[in-house]
Amino acid sequence: MDLFLDPESGEPLAGQLYEQLRRAITGGRLLPGDRLVPSRQLAAELGVSRHTVATAYGRLVAEGYAEGHAGGGSVVAASPAPPKGVNRSGPAAALRPARRFAGWSPYFRPPPYGCRFDLRPGLPDPTLFPTLLWRRQVAAAVSSEHREYGDPAGRIRLRRAVADWVARSRSVAAGEDTLVITCGAQHAIDLVSRVLLEPGDCVAVEDPGYVPVVRLFTALGMRVVGVPVDDQGLVVDLLPPSARIVYVTPSHQYPLGMTMSMPRRRALLRWAARHDAAVIEDDYDTEFRYVDRPLEPLQALDASGRVVYVGSFSKTFSPSVRLGFAVVPQPLAEPIAALRQLIDWHPPTAMQTALAGFINDGLLDKHIRRSRRVYAERYHILTEALSGPLADHLTARTPNAGLHIAAFLRRGLSENEVLHTAARSGIVMAGLHDCFQASPAQPGLLIGFGPVSTTGLPTALGTLGRILAS
């Protein structure tokens, strides 16, 4: 092995030698039992004093890298090798993920190579992003920001801005003390659930529903029960009495798209009061509303303080900023902040400051209005296709809002086959089948119109029509 000592470096030569030998041992270039070159010989080879080599060897022995050898001299110790009983080849059993994670891999991947039209649901159009305006906010935020650990509930400036904004845009009653800034809607759901639930608690979700949230509850070790939905939304009468949290998407049911009716909203709140359950209201994309006005959110209807309202800036603004929020009942605010401080503490300060400025300057409203106009065009193109050329093969329920439409496939068509054939033509969509849990799954397509261009969408739908017909 090569040893190289540099007398000019300022490091003692013995230290340099020790360091290089240790690396050779831990790096496996010297193996347990290997004999170290006798100190006299090595000193001569390197042109250093024997004392230098002896010092380095002495330290290696003292620290257990080497041991004295019966015949004189030193050998590499046995201990840097893997401890006895360890299988070098297989992973340690200790490193096997808990059972509930067996075989998990990320559910969302970038569009595959060859994708021309990304028609997956829940994705905004990245080309609408107001890069220059945002960069200005971020640069200003970096210049002025506090460099210390911040408030685990989020910067007060951003909490005020978001509280005003949801009060204005969605009639949600939020104060700065009951609003928590998170890194997206699911992060909010995670924090609330961790504070409220014990392992094995029952959580009720819509069926069909939003798979990532179902998986999140599963990851939290909860028992997840799917509850059917009908035209009015979640069928409250079928809720399991033991549910401690009911997770719903009342403004725009995911994936089917209906709005939960007002009587059903009241029934859900009455049910929650009777069974002492909390309700998580996920309002993930109703800023993009094309028809009618929104109904009062559950959070505003709730007088007993058991509704958690979660929102995200991933659709209204961009998934890349990773910002969302929860409006929580007062008793939850402090425990969530305490828990949060132990985990990720808060989103980057500059991003929070920048978003506060962006909202306060009216730029978010402007961006949403502009985006809504663009998405409305695509929404109309898609609804017309679904009630026209595609109507023979797809039965769609036209939603009032959002970035996708769910459509059931006519009998005889295989969801898998349609998805695969479409993908071969460069069109990527999601299937409805996977959104079902206990209810009998119905084959269908979730057709998103976020990232696809307005000029490209008719082409994509034309191709889809030909695929369905053949």
Place this chain on the structure above:
Amino acid sequence: MDLFLDPESGEPLAGQLYEQLRRAITGGRLLPGDRLVPSRQLAAELGVSRHTVATAYGRLVAEGYAEGHAGGGSVVAASPAPPKGVNRSGPAAALRPARRFAGWSPYFRPPPYGCRFDLRPGLPDPTLFPTLLWRRQVAAAVSSEHREYGDPAGRIRLRRAVADWVARSRSVAAGEDTLVITCGAQHAIDLVSRVLLEPGDCVAVEDPGYVPVVRLFTALGMRVVGVPVDDQGLVVDLLPPSARIVYVTPSHQYPLGMTMSMPRRRALLRWAARHDAAVIEDDYDTEFRYVDRPLEPLQALDASGRVVYVGSFSKTFSPSVRLGFAVVPQPLAEPIAALRQLIDWHPPTAMQTALAGFINDGLLDKHIRRSRRVYAERYHILTEALSGPLADHLTARTPNAGLHIAAFLRRGLSENEVLHTAARSGIVMAGLHDCFQASPAQPGLLIGFGPVSTTGLPTALGTLGRILAS
């Protein structure tokens, strides 16, 4: 109540009226049982047709906000009020945090009003932050960044940059596939624990140890066992055989500051192999090393793939950027990414891109070298005071690295009293007492030298000396 209809707005007048009355009801300005002004009278007052008012009232009745009244006319319905059985005054039982969070509040607060010298441990100096260089990186990142959902393991560019950096600076063997970008070190510990552990599993920590991590494991529902430390670090022989994770700070034990000796490192790895446990090695601040060279990290000594190495940019760079990382054994990389995608997904894309540029341009190394020189001066001021004027009252163990020194108080001095008297003089420190779990707690001070100025530190220590003497 004021009703205001705007005939120019383009909204139907009936809709405007309905909206305002609904808000009045849900906002509590109209209470259950309140009689609505008769439609004929209201129409006259507002100067609209009676049909307009009747349409608005009809919708309120249809949606359950109002009901027909026996004597004719309409009254506000009972249902917007809290459902029966709910106590308006107290919080819903459903909203009580789980038992393990009872009474929790954030453990770290901004320095109190009147604080002149923040001598708390674990805080870097915010005035050292290279604002201009960082702003340039962030602005460039915002301009060019991807606007889609990103890789839940972190951007490949940043993973490569960090992997190279830890290999270079700490001899950690990390590939881009086994490195996960997180929002700080504790976020990494949280993710790893969630993937590996079942509720109630035993986790071993150092005693005294780092309280936030102890609390995090408690929040995760784990059984936390404190294991004593001696001059060589964690006493491996005292580890509980059932521990599934051993959490250690070998480079710079928190809070006492010793380095885990090489024999002890080997013993810990042998123990982990024999008991099939995982080891989390938290290397939170050893980039600031003033004496001697670092020993090989456990991660590099480990041949059986059971060590998770976690690091943070909160001390080396800034807590406000909220970035850290974990180097994980291969079998954990995919489940962590899958779990992560369900929670916060990834740190903001622009922050990741900016840090990658900052590291690749050599600016992080430069920043650390510059900071180390500044902290080294403060370290020497503090160690000299501890071996000089303060030695009568404090027994310090001088660490090789970090941003604080732990010092035991001489018999007879009360930790609480010293901390309170110091706080009254504008000096904020942390106590050692709270860091102990099972071991008999020893009173002492944790004296940080991060955020205090080099010129202010002697003044602060002079005041501390007078407080201790009196």
